[in-house]
Amino acid sequence: MLTATDTVEPLPGEFLLLLLxxxxxxxxxxxxxxxxxxxxxxPTILGELAAxxxxxxxxxxxxxxxxxAWLFPQDVERMxxxxxxxxxxxxxxxxxxxxxxxxxxxxxxxxxxxxxxAAALLLPLGLGFGLGLSFPAKLKPAGIDPVVFASFLGVAxxxxxxxxxxxxxxxxxxxxxxxxQLILVVATIDxxxxxxLISVVTAMATTGLGGHEIVTPxxxxxxxxxxxxxxxxxxxxxxxxxxxxxxSAAPTSTAVVVLxxxxxxxxxxxxxxxxxxxxxxxxxxxxxxxxxxxxxxxPLNTTVLAFLSPLFFALAGLRIDLTSLAHPTAAxxxxxxxxxxxxxxxxxxxxxxxxxxxxxxxxxxxxAGINARGVIQVVIAVVGVRLGLLNTATYSIIVLxxxxxxxxxxxxxxxxxxxxxxxTEEEKLREQRLCPSATTSGTGQ
Numbered sequence: 001m002l003t004a005t006d007t008v009e010p011l012p013g014e015f016l017l018l019l020l021x022x023x024x025x026x027x028x029x030x031x032x033x034x035x036x037x038x039x040x041x042x043p044t045i046l047g048e049l050a051a052x053x054x055x056x057x058x059x060x061x062x063x064x065x066x067x068x069a070w071l072f073p074q075d076v077e078r079m080x081x082x083x084x085x086x087x088x089x090x091x092x093x094x095x096x097x098x099x100x101x102x103x104x105x106x107x108x109x110x111x112x113x114x115x116x117x118a119a120a121l122l123l124p125l126g127l128g129f130g131l132g133l134s135f136p137a138k139l140k141p142a143g144i145d146p147v148v149f150a151s152f153l154g155v156a157x158x159x160x161x162x163x164x165x166x167x168x169x170x171x172x173x174x175x176x177x178x179x180x181q182l183i184l185v186v187a188t189i190d191x192x193x194x195x196x197l198i199s200v201v202t203a204m205a206t207t208g209l210g211g212h213e214i215v216t217p218x219x220x221x222x223x224x225x226x227x228x229x230x231x232x233x234x235x236x237x238x239x240x241x242x243x244x245x246x247x248s249a250a251p252t253s254t255a256v257v258v259l260x261x262x263x264x265x266x267x268x269x270x271x272x273x274x275x276x277x278x279x280x281x282x283x284x285x286x287x288x289x290x291x292x293x294x295x296x297x298x299p300l301n302t303t304v305l306a307f308l309s310p311l312f313f314a315l316a317g318l319r320i321d322l323t324s325l326a327h328p329t330a331a332x333x334x335x336x337x338x339x340x341x342x343x344x345x346x347x348x349x350x351x352x353x354x355x356x357x358x359x360x361x362x363x364x365x366x367x368a369g370i371n372a373r374g375v376i377q378v379v380i381a382v383v384g385v386r387l388g389l390l391n392t393a394t395y396s397i398i399v400l401x402x403x404x405x406x407x408x409x410x411x412x413x414x415x416x417x418x419x420x421x422x423x424t425e426e427e428k429l430r431e432q433r434l435c436p437s438a439t440t441s442g443t444g445q
Contacts, residue, residue, distance in 0.1 A: 011081075019081050022071065026051060026314040027307070034310060042411065045167055048310045049403055052317020062323070072318065086315040087274075088261075089308025094275045095260035096304060097166030098282020099289060100175045101184055109182055112356040116182075117189040119352030120370055121158045124344035125197075128157030131340050138329045139394050148204045152389045155201055156380050156398050157341045159194035160187040162279055164372040167309065168410050174418060176431040179362055183369035186349070188279065190370065195272050196221060198380060205387045220270040227266065228280045235259070236281065240288040249296035256285060256297060316378055320399050321392070330393040334400055341401045345371050361417045368413035377402035 033047030033054075054060060061068040072079070132150030140149055165187045166175070174180040199217035236259060243252040260278045267277025289297075325334050346367040353363035381398040384390035390398070 015078060015081065018071070018073075018078060022082050023085065023311065025055060025071065026318070027311055029055065030310040030314040044171055044310075045164065045313055048313035049317040052314040053320055053322065053403075054317075055314075056318040057321040058323060083315065085308070086312040089304065089312040091264050091274060091278045092257065092260060092300075092304045093167065093309045093312070094162055095256070095263075095278040095282035095285070096301060097162060097170075097184070098279040099286035100166070100170075101181065101188075101283045101286060103283065103287055109185065112353075112358065113182060113185040113189060115356040116349055116352035116358075116366055116370075117186045117193070119355070120160075120186065120345055120349040120367075121190055121193055123348035123351075124158040124341060125154045127340050127344045128154035131157075131337060135333065135394075136329055138327075139333060139391065139397075141388055141391050144389060145204075148201065149389055151204060152201045152384055152387075153394075153398075155194060155197045156377060156384070157337075157344065157401075158190070158197075159373060159377055159380060160190045160345075160370045161373050161377060161402075162187050162191055162275065165369060165410075167313075168372060168414075169369070170305075172411060172414060174414065177418060177421075177427055178424065179365045179418060179421060180369070181430075182362075183366055186366065187370050191273075191276060191279075192221065194380075195276060198383060199271060201389075202383070202387060205389055217271060220272065224267060224270050224272065224277070224280070228284065232263070232281065233284055236284040237288050240285065240293065243296075244290065244292055249299060252293055252296040253300040256300065259285060317403070319378070320403065321396060322400070324392050324396040325400065327393055330397060334397045337397050338401050338404060341373070342371060342405060359421075361420045365414055365417040365421070368410050368417070371405050372410045373402045373405050 029051035030048040033050050034044035035047070037044055037047035037050075055068075055072065057068075060071075129150045132153035133146060135149070135153070140146070162184070165183060169175040169180045169183065175184075196217045239255050239259060240252075243255045260281050263277040263281030264274030265277070267280075268274040325331060349367035349370050350363045353366045354360075358366065378399055381390065381395050381402070384398070385395055
């Protein structure tokens with residue numbers, strides 16, 4: 001018979017104390033810098049990322065090394081506790097972003113989204129591959145195959161980031177605008193294809209490239225989409241219907257969290273990022289959300305946006321070491337990589353939008369919107385380190401692109417271009433349906 005002493009020991013008191021102090025410090029600084037960013041006309045994400053940068057190896061570790069080593073020790077077990085909270089936050093953020101996707105608009109503009117996505121993927125993929133072949137030996141791990149390295153860099157250049165894009169659109173009040181919806185759909189396609197390409201490059205780096213390594217991720221993606229459209233749709237519909245039977249908000253919030261978490265687990269089991277599964281599940285939930293559901297989900301939505309999401313973005317900044325870019329070689333190639341990433345993604349999306357028949361201002365908005373890399377690029381950079389494809393300098397360059405593009409590329413251009421787009425009746429109705437707490441007087445114009 002098992003006794004309490006036979007089970008896993010509870011979290012040690014010192015671990016819990018440190019976890020609480022870490023969360024408190026990150027959130028307090030993220031809140032303050034987020035408000036400061038808002039006052040300066042910048043998205044709150046910039047302030048939240050900056051909070052992590054200031055508390056991480058870029059600043060605090062140099063200013064107060066002893067205190068930094070105590071507050072954020074390089075201990076896998078302790079940092080994994082904090083990382084687990086952050087991962088839950090971004091999973092729920094992505095799920096709520098998916099709930100704002102207008103499927104009718106996505107179907108209506110499917111060809112447009114496919115055209116934009118193809119161009120926005122192929123151009124940065126090709127230029128990133130060429131840049132990777134040109135990188136000096138100091139920016140490549142010893143003994144790495146140059147083709148594999150260049151392929152990985154090309155993939156890292158071509159992805160977007162649904163969590164960052166969704167947060168930017170929400171912060172700017174553009175989530176209900178037609179161009180905002182189109183940006184989300186394009187980003188979804190980009191990320192799905194990006195994870196497929198990462199699976200292929202991973203195979204190239206480990207077992208070599210063969211038919212099996214190409215077919216397996218494609219097969220898994222087909223399974224994921226099939227499950228989403230069949231069993232997933234049925235489960236979500238029944239669950240949301242059940243949650244609507246009670247007047248309490250707790251069952252609805254709990255049901256949504258359970259659905260998003262299990263969908264993320266399913267995607268992870270198939271070899272994809274959990275965020276992709278959460279996003280697809282969020283889209284399904286959005287098709288079943290009633291006005292009653294929206295009211296019940298407001299407390300959960302507030303918790304995600306005010307607590308879990310800022311904590312994740314602060315954690316993303318905490319992993320960055322900008323001092324590694326001080327090396328002369330990295331200092332020269334980092335701006336080149338940033339320029340290739342930004343220009344190729346923007347130009348690809350602009351050309352794809354123009355070919356699809358969008359106006360000049362819509363094309364500019366889409367190009368700016370999907371240029372936000374952020375979280376996904378950081379995750380891909382971590383994958384590259386794990387596979388031995390990146391050294392410290394190259395990792396920092398990719399992360400730099402992830403930091404710079406969301407706050408400095410998307411918001412200014414989106415603000416300037418969307419202002420020139422007519423605010424349609426369809427968008428007003430979508431705002432009432434997706435953003436009931438906002439006014440209907442043209443939020444996000």
